[in-house]
Amino acid sequence: KNEVEQSPQNLTAQEGEFITINCSYSVGISALHWLQQHPGGGIVSLFMLSSGKKKHGRLIATINIQEKHSSLHITASHPRDSAVYICAVLNFNKFYFGSGTKLNVKP
Amino acid sequence: DGGITQSPKYLFRKEGQNVTLSCEQNLNHDAMYWYRQDPGQGLRLIYYSQIVNDFQKGDIAEGYSVSREKKESFPLTVTSAQKNPTAFYLCASSREGGRTGELFFGEGSRLTVL
Numbered sequence: 001k002n003e004v005e006q007s008p009q010n011l012t013a014q015e016g017e018f019i020t021i022n023c024s025y026s027v028g029i030s031a032l033h034w035l036q037q038h039p040g041g042g043i044v045s046l047f048m049l050s051s052g053k054k055k056h057g058r059l060i061a062t063i064n065i066q067e068k069h070s071s072l073h074i075t076a077s078h079p080r081d082s083a084v085y086i087c088a089v090l091n092f093n094k095f096y097f098g099s100g101t102k103l104n105v106k107p
Numbered sequence: 108d109g110g111i112t113q114s115p116k117y118l119f120r121k122e123g124q125n126v127t128l129s130c131e132q133n134l135n136h137d138a139m140y141w142y143r144q145d146p147g148q149g150l151r152l153i154y155y156s157q158i159v160n161d162f163q164k165g166d167i168a169e170g171y172s173v174s175r176e177k178k179e180s181f182p183l184t185v186t187s188a189q190k191n192p193t194a195f196y197l198c199a200s201s202r203e204g205g206r207t208g209e210l211f212f213g214e215g216s217r218l219t220v221l
């Protein structure tokens with residue numbers, strides 16, 4: 001069983017739709033990161049959360065420590081949001097990664 | 108601009124050859140990591156280093172070796188002992204082990220064994 005589970009694995013949306021990607025984890029947590037990987041392969045960090053909610057532009061990330069669950073929301077999605085989104089949980093000195101959600105936003 | 112530089116971006120290797128992937132960061136981060144990414148799987152930890160001259164094996168260290176002689180540099184050698192080395196390799200770094208800030212990644216190196 002994976003320590004970090006993401007859903008859905010694949011997601012297709014029309015431009016403008018509201019998108020939610022979910023992450024559930026089973027390990028203890030020091031912090032949780034949401035990452036974005038573009039087709040070229042490079043990864044950028046979108047958010048680092050240890051509690052509550054963070055917002056950056058059209059992106060919102062929430063975490064519920066008691067339920068061991070985090071969500072990444074994209075409002076007014078755009079084709080440039082098409083990428084793989086990865087949830088990463090930091091447990092002491094080690095990161096555990098979900099297998100990613102591949103998002104395709106169609107114009 | 109600060110960041111992580113990985114090279115080469117693409118690398119082809121014949122079976123039985125060792126290859127070294129470079130990772131350099133100018134972020135003054137103490138912690139550095141090497142991950143392997145295969146299609147449909149999450150990133151898997153090969154090696155990590157919290158300080159200079161010290162590193163620990165990750166989950167899939169067999170067939171790989173690293174060094175951390177300088178804070179900025181964490182090269183990964185894929186040895187001939189690695190049975191299935193074709194993969195995408197990512198180097199990352201973080202301040203204070205990722206607890207207080209972002210986790211930075213390089214652009215990755217794609218290794219193909221011919």
